[in-house]
Amino acid sequence: MKNPYSDETFLARWLNGSLDAKEKIAFEKSEDYRKYVTIINKIDTLDSPEYKKDKIFRAIKNDIVRNKKNTSLIPNWSYGIAATLLALIGLFFFFNKATTHTTDYGEQITIKLLDGSEVILNSKSELSFKESDWKNNRKVTLSGEAFFKVKKGSDFLVETASGNVKVIGTEFNVNTQKDFFEVICHEGKVKAIGYNSNEAILVKGKAFRVANNSVENWETPTTKPSWISGETTFTNTPLKQVIFSLENQFKITFNKDKIDQNQRFTGSYNHENIELALKTIFVPMEISYTFNNENNIVLVKE
Template structure:
């Protein structure tokens, strides 16, 4: 069968075969689309009787035959206006059916998103989530950049597309972090499947299991926490490259680092709180022996001598 957009377009144009129409009527979104189409009938060109209109014009001219001649009026039916309205209506409908809904957070901001099936996603700072505006039941798929905690309702397959990999679930709670340098998935309830984009790594995670993909390195591990640290207002790291920690500092506080000659490849173990940028920088950089300067606007941090 053709792709979804083609099928819906053929249906609205009345070009489906009886077999295709019968199949489409079984689609879970069919009734919703049918109601939308019915509600847009007001855009159709109104019917009129051309002969009655002609007779009325002739009668009007006859009544004025003894009057002083006037410049004839031009009666414009403006049929193109109705065609334009109908075209605009269908364009609007296609926009509604196939557009994307996007959610995003700024540095230092979090957001709880409820999806159409009742699933919830809590976005960490400087993160974004997108999904289809319609056809949700036929494609429960979201795209994530940044970090988010998912509480997914049980049912048909749910999928999260991230830059470094894909996570498929059936009903569970899990956290995904993918800010470019590395991707980490932690399962808090249920079961999830992780696949790397290059197809080299696949892993099934149950409660208390995590995977981390950093370049060519793929690691599996365990944890005992009940929720992600960032939901408690902290970022925690265990033997993580300092460069990745700096990316998280940027996400939480909206700052930018100028590295200069500082070594950001060394590993960091520790944490920082999300409430105060000065304390966070001291917590991370002082133990690593890296001198730094924060500009008066607290937007740029210069590392090294």
């Protein structure tokens, strides 16, 4: 079969911008052109450093030379296409790869980021970020709760399903669940942006929350989250979030059909003793709790 292009490095030269006018016009009319443009567009959408086409050209050309065969049922020019495709797909997955950290029930881990910033991840939480573009784009994605100690530098962005936090260098806590977004500033200044575009600028001791489409602000004297030291504290927090915290800490579930999960709780519980934690939260709220089995508890309003 005749090579439809002028030589085996045709596609590599296209990537490098080295085609002459005649070659370029002919190629842009082909079906292959549309396919390769689709791949290039996919790569261009990546949040990654700009790749160098001349390096790709050299790598692909070397690949073609290594894989060239004198006799084959497959035409030689197809190896060039395959090499180009593999190189592009390889770039796509390399630049799109994220580093992810997760915690189990009752577990906390400390993560050192590439710029020296530190993240303490609370139980049943997940943090991910891309190392490849960290110098240009300090951005992490969070599900659950974490305490951040951010080194000064370029903008630092925390993205969550319920809202975002933007800072330069500071210490703050983020707790995000479905229909719940809470940010407490412990040092410096942060900008919290909840869903529905609710936002606030927070300085040390200020807190911001969006729960069930309701925006709340309050003050706290704490210098760091209490959960880091083994005790979780709540300030006028919906009971639904308090229960969610208990589930993540002790690996238990609750039957909540007979209580109002929207009522508010202010107080704390200790991570060491589940019985004491249940008594501390539910007795003042006049809610009885009964173990249905080892890992399930039934709640009933008294």
